[in-house]
Amino acid sequence: MLRKKSILTLSLLLIVAIVLAGCGGETKSSSDKRDNLIYVFDGEPQTLDCAKTSDQLAYTVVYQIHDYLIDRLPDGTLVPGLAETWEYSDDGTEITFHIRENVKFHNGDVLTAEDVAFSLNNAIGSSQTSRITSAMDSASVVDENTVLLKLKHPFGAIEYCLANAQMGIVNKKAYEEDPEAFARHPVGTGAYQFKEWKTGDSITLTAFDDYYKDKASIENIEFRIMLDSDTAVMALENGEVDFTFDIPNTAIKKVQENENLEYYVTNAASTCYVVLNNEHEILSNKKVRQAIAHAIDKEALIAGAVEGYGVPAETPISTTAFGFPADFKNREYDVEKAKELLAEAGYPDGFKIVFTATETLNFKKPGEILQDQLGAIGIELDIKDVEFSVYLDDVISGNNYEMAVTEQSTAYPDADHIYSLYHSSMIDVGRNFINVRNDQLDELLDRGRVSQDPDERIKAYEEICELWKEECFTVPTYALQTDIAANKNLKGVIPHSPSVYKIYHYSWE
Amino acid sequence: MMNVYEGTKETGRRKTVKRKSQLASIWTRYKKSQLAMAGLFLLILLIVIAIVAPLLANYEQDAIKQNMPIRLQSPSREHIFGTDHYGRDVFARIIFGARISLSVGLASVFISSILGVLIGSIAGYYGGKIDNLLMRLMDVLLALPSIFLAITIVAALGPGLINLLIAISISYVPRFSRIVRSSILSIKNQEFIEAARSCGTRDRRIILKHIIPNAIGPIIVEATLSIARAIIHVSSLSFLGLGIKPPMPEWGSMLAEGKSYMGSHQYLVIIPGIAIVMSVMALNLIGDGLRDALDPRLKN
Numbered sequence: 001m002l003r004k005k006s007i008l009t010l011s012l013l014l015i016v017a018i019v020l021a022g023c024g025g026e027t028k029s030s031s032d033k034r035d036n037l038i039y040v041f042d043g044e045p046q047t048l049d050c051a052k053t054s055d056q057l058a059y060t061v062v063y064q065i066h067d068y069l070i071d072r073l074p075d076g077t078l079v080p081g082l083a084e085t086w087e088y089s090d091d092g093t094e095i096t097f098h099i100r101e102n103v104k105f106h107n108g109d110v111l112t113a114e115d116v117a118f119s120l121n122n123a124i125g126s127s128q129t130s131r132i133t134s135a136m137d138s139a140s141v142v143d144e145n146t147v148l149l150k151l152k153h154p155f156g157a158i159e160y161c162l163a164n165a166q167m168g169i170v171n172k173k174a175y176e177e178d179p180e181a182f183a184r185h186p187v188g189t190g191a192y193q194f195k196e197w198k199t200g201d202s203i204t205l206t207a208f209d210d211y212y213k214d215k216a217s218i219e220n221i222e223f224r225i226m227l228d229s230d231t232a233v234m235a236l237e238n239g240e241v242d243f244t245f246d247i248p249n250t251a252i253k254k255v256q257e258n259e260n261l262e263y264y265v266t267n268a269a270s271t272c273y274v275v276l277n278n279e280h281e282i283l284s285n286k287k288v289r290q291a292i293a294h295a296i297d298k299e300a301l302i303a304g305a306v307e308g309y310g311v312p313a314e315t316p317i318s319t320t321a322f323g324f325p326a327d328f329k330n331r332e333y334d335v336e337k338a339k340e341l342l343a344e345a346g347y348p349d350g351f352k353i354v355f356t357a358t359e360t361l362n363f364k365k366p367g368e369i370l371q372d373q374l375g376a377i378g379i380e381l382d383i384k385d386v387e388f389s390v391y392l393d394d395v396i397s398g399n400n401y402e403m404a405v406t407e408q409s410t411a412y413p414d415a416d417h418i419y420s421l422y423h424s425s426m427i428d429v430g431r432n433f434i435n436v437r438n439d440q441l442d443e444l445l446d447r448g449r450v451s452q453d454p455d456e457r458i459k460a461y462e463e464i465c466e467l468w469k470e471e472c473f474t475v476p477t478y479a480l481q482t483d484i485a486a487n488k489n490l491k492g493v494i495p496h497s498p499s500v501y502k503i504y505h506y507s508w509e
Numbered sequence: 510m511m512n513v514y515e516g517t518k519e520t521g522r523r524k525t526v527k528r529k530s531q532l533a534s535i536w537t538r539y540k541k542s543q544l545a546m547a548g549l550f551l552l553i554l555l556i557v558i559a560i561v562a563p564l565l566a567n568y569e570q571d572a573i574k575q576n577m578p579i580r581l582q583s584p585s586r587e588h589i590f591g592t593d594h595y596g597r598d599v600f601a602r603i604i605f606g607a608r609i610s611l612s613v614g615l616a617s618v619f620i621s622s623i624l625g626v627l628i629g630s631i632a633g634y635y636g637g638k639i640d641n642l643l644m645r646l647m648d649v650l651l652a653l654p655s656i657f658l659a660i661t662i663v664a665a666l667g668p669g670l671i672n673l674l675i676a677i678s679i680s681y682v683p684r685f686s687r688i689v690r691s692s693i694l695s696i697k698n699q700e701f702i703e704a705a706r707s708c709g710t711r712d713r714r715i716i717l718k719h720i721i722p723n724a725i726g727p728i729i730v731e732a733t734l735s736i737a738r739a740i741i742h743v744s745s746l747s748f749l750g751l752g753i754k755p756p757m758p759e760w761g762s763m764l765a766e767g768k769s770y771m772g773s774h775q776y777l778v779i780i781p782g783i784a785i786v787m788s789v790m791a792l793n794l795i796g797d798g799l800r801d802a803l804d805p806r807l808k809n
Contacts, residue, residue: 230769250594250769300577304595359750361769368755369595372575385668385750 034508035219037490040232040244042360043388044200044225049175049183050168051119051126054396055388056246056409056499059165061223063502064205065106066168066188067212069097069116070159074494074505078159082111082169082189083147092154099145104210105171106193113141118172120149127397130430131420132161132411135449153450160412165500191216191504201225217507229361233485236261242487245499248361249307255485264495268482269320270409271313272362274370274475275395279435280402282353287345289472293331294338295377296370302478305365310478315465316418319479320497323415323448323461330469330476338377350378356404357383358391366405366477399433407480409498415461419445422473436473538802545798551791559607571601572758581774590780593763594770599777602758603784609759610788613670614739617677622732624678625685630716630724632686633693644690647683655680656742663751673752677739688731692724726803730796737792744785760785 045058050066053059071081080086083097103111120139123129135155142148151158161167171187185194189212192205203223207216224241226232233251235241237258247255247263256263276283276292283289298312314330317323342350357367364385371381381403386394395401410417419426423445426432441464448460484501486493492506539545558565566572576596584591590599632643650658655677662676696702697720705715744761746752753759760781767777 230771248769251772254772297577300575303577303580304575369575371756372573372595383755 034489037218037221037243037503037506038241039221039223039503040236040241041223041225042227042229042232042244042246045203046389046392047183048186048194048197048203049179050166050170050186051123052128052183053166054128054392057223059499060245060501061203061205062165062168062186062188063190063500064192064221064504065186065190065194066170067103067190068163068167068169070163072160072163072500074492074496074500074502076496078163081163082116093151095149095151095158096142097147097149099147100212101145103189103212105174105189106187106208107171107174109171109173111169111189113143113145113147115172116147116169117141118175119169120147120167122170122175123167126166127429129166130426131417132164132166134420134426134430135161154452155416155449157412157414157416160414163500164411191502192221195220213504216504218503221503227359236485239487242490243484243493244486245482245484245501246362247483247485249309252307252309252483260488261485262488262490262493263483263485264493265481265483266495266497267320268409268480268499269318269413269497270407270482271316271318271479272310272366272405272407272477273313273316274366274477275401275404275406275434276472276474277399277402277435278437278473279399280353282347282351283402285345286471287341288347289475290331291338291341291345291377292374292379293472293475294334294341295374295379296475296477297333297373298477299333300373301366301369304369305362306478306480310480313476313479316422316468316474316476317415317461317465318410318413318417321410321413321415321417323458325458325462325465328462328465330465331472335376342377342379347378350380352380352382354402355381355383356391356395356401357385358388359385360388362407363391363405370405396431396433399427399435405477411498413497415457416445416449418464419449434474438467438471438473441467441471441473535802539798542798542801544794545802548791548794548798551787552795555607555611555788555791558604559611562604562608565604566598566601568601568605571598572605573597573756581770583774584776591774591776593777594766599763599780602763603760603780606758606760606763606781606784607788609670609753609757610740610743610785613674613677613743614736614792617674617739618681618732618735620674620678621681621735622685622728625682626689626721626728628682629686629689630693630720633690634697634712634716634720640690643686647686650680651683651687653680655684655738656745659742659746660749660751663746668751668754670753670757673743673746676746677742680742681735681739684735685728685731688727689721689724692727693720696720696723730800730803733792733796733799737789737796740785740788740792 041057043057045053045055045061047053048058048061050062053062068081069083071079073079082100082103084100086095086097088095097116099111099113099116105111117139124133124136124138135151135153135158137150137152139147139149168188174187175182184197191208191211193208195204195206197203202225205221207219209215226235229248230251232244233248233255236244237254239260255261274292274296276289278284302308302310302312314328315325342348355367355370357363367381367383371383374381395404395406408421420430421432422434422436422441423432424437424442427435427437444460444464444467448457451457451460482495482497482499484493484495489509490506491509574597578596579592580594580596582588582592588598588600590603593599593602628643628647632640658680659676662679663672666672666675702715702719705719743752743759744764747759747761748765750765753762755762763781764778767781770777
């Protein structure tokens with residue numbers, strides 16, 4: 001009898017203890033100010049060597065670690081960064097930067113003009129950076145605190161380019177000692193210094209004590225890698241993590257309704273399009289590409305792939321860019337016409353083609369829908385699911401694919417952003433993985449880039465769109481929104497169209 | 510089932526008569542378990558649905574063709590299981606999915622049981638070095654969990670229906686070979702085998718005609734349970750994107766696709782989930798029933 005009683009008492013005590021422990025935890029979390037931020041990544045960066053980065057996740061990490069000559073604020077404005085002042089030469093092809101003094105690197109070194117010139121030249125020499133560096137020629141040291149950047153031609157968007165993630169100022173000594181090791185452990189002057197990278201798990205940073213501005217408000221950042229975006233959203237909803245961007249469209253409603261989260265959205269400076277390898281034996285046929293353009297129902301694609309959160313795109317030029325022709329209409333959805341064109345091209349029964357996709361829903365769903373839509377005109381898509389890093393290797397850097405979809409973000413708000421993607425000179429050195437070689441297009445892109453007359457430039461880009469309609473180098477499908485879901489106590493978050501997120505500006509309430 | 514054996518009875522051959530009575534008694538014992546009967550009923554229902562699927566829905570139009578304007582409609586009269594995120598009829602996809610799940614399950618177990626029985630009986634009958642070699646090989650395969658082994662094989666061969674079949678078949682072979690080997694070890698020294706051997710019967714005939722029929726009970730039970738496991742494995746692999754390629758309807762991939770709509774359209778995960786659970790449960794109930802019915806210690 002006694003035994004039974006004591007067991008009962010013990011279990012009651014245990015219950016009380018558990019309940020109390022639960023209460024304790026709650027009160028603690030609300031009173032203490034948090035000093036860490038957990039950021040969710042749905043993939044893993046391949047490298048943290050900023051000149052070699054090529055995806056949004058890696059950009060997000062290097063933005064925290066490095067500073068830039070010119071700094072881009074969360075609202076999009078440009079302000080002096082490591083360059084206190086700068087002036088242009090009369091013809092606009094040379095810029096002299098006066099470097100801020102007494103700025104320290106994470107390893108204790110003091111920033112010199114040497115480091116700046118090295119970083120710029122290193123970025124200019126990288127094959128990943130052509131979309132922002134194609135106008136830059138070289139950088140040289142003038143004196144201890146002055147750097148001269150030579151341009152190939154005057155270029156209006158140059159300041160945006162210099163504020164881009166890939167142009168981070170790195171520590172020359174650390175980089176030259178071992179570039180491979182640097183890519184896993186970058187050294188910059190930024191608000192946060194690198195701490196640890198556990199492959200497949202997380203990347204952690206801590207606030208830099210000797211930062212040249214005030215120390216960051218949030219002490220520790222963890223970029224937690226969660227490959228499944230649904231799991232990531234669930235973790236966000238449960239409060240396990242604090243911040244994620246580009247939320248899966250199926251989860252937007254849930255996030256909006258969750259009272260512990262804040263949802264931020266703005267138009268993205270990126271366009272999604274169907275990539276056709278212009279050198280593929282069948283796709284090199286203009287009529288085939290036209291047929292594909294007619295067979296794609298953008299409205300259905302937007303409904304099925306992004307839950308309706310997108311606007312149809314008619315041109316390759318980003319809607320937020322200067323030179324975007326708002327009234328332009330591309331080829332309409334017309335299955336009969338598509339079939340005719342395909343028959344004229346010599347493929348009345350269609351053909352089979354490999355479509356490279358990744359498990360990420362942004363690529364997987366458009367693939368499945370295109371499989372259905374193109375199937376209607378006899379083009380059979382064989383969907384090859386690969387890992388994101390393989391996709392980057394095969395499609396973006398290797399030019400080794402047949403068909404795919406991609407999402408292209410723009411580094412600066414000017415129609416010239418398409419130059420590095422479609423100019424024939426960019427096939428080997430740049431990002432023209434579509435393998436477009438078209439003299440007329442080259443000429444128009446050059447004119448749009450070099451001309452100083454806004455009207456002439458607008459006209460050049462209009463002509464490019466007309467040419468696009470005729471040639472269908474790629475099929476633009478939709479423009480996306482870019483969004484952030486964050487813990488509602490996190491302040492200072494501003495959604496940003498080129499997705500530049502700097503945690504330095506954030507703080508806990 | 511009964512009719513077939515009544516028919517053979519008329520031939521009057523003693524052997525068939527004897528086997529008939531054994532099967533009949535198994536059936537009588539099987540019938541006693543209501544759960545096992547429920548399992549059998551469910552399985553027959555599923556098989557019938559899979560067979561008559563084309564009469565109930567149009568594969569191309571309902572299960573494959575996308576129709577965005579009617580996407581994500583909750584179950585209604587026109588679409589009794591609703592429509593998915595591409596506007597495809599979930600009911601049509603479920604019944605055509607039954608064809609894939611059941612046929613991959615049956616086919617892979619058929620292949621793996623034949624291979625397994627072959628390997629197991631050779632190892633068990635000959636013993637010695639052959640036994641050691643084959644069984645250590647099986648141990649290597651058995652050391653890896655079968656789902657993991659299947660994932661590895663699919664990763665090496667690439668996704669697709671045939672590769673999936675190969676992967677699952679290979680990963681199930683060791684279980685069969687172990688079961689067969691152990692039954693053979695207990696049978697091979699019994700008098701009737703000795704009698705056959707002393708008559709000069711060849712090894713092949715002894716294995717096929719005398720040993721395997723006597724070891725068939727555990728093989729059948731294992732096969733039934735393996736089909737259930739195979740269905741789960743096909744679904745799991747498809748869920749992970751390693752199984753059936755889109756747009757083929759498969760329960761596991763339907764579950765994976767529905768997962769992101771779990772918050773708003775629960776039926777997209779519940780329905781394929783129920784389909785998987787039902788078929789697996791049916792096979793497990795049958796397997797349990799058979800195990801009891803085939804137990805030689807139980808008499809009517």
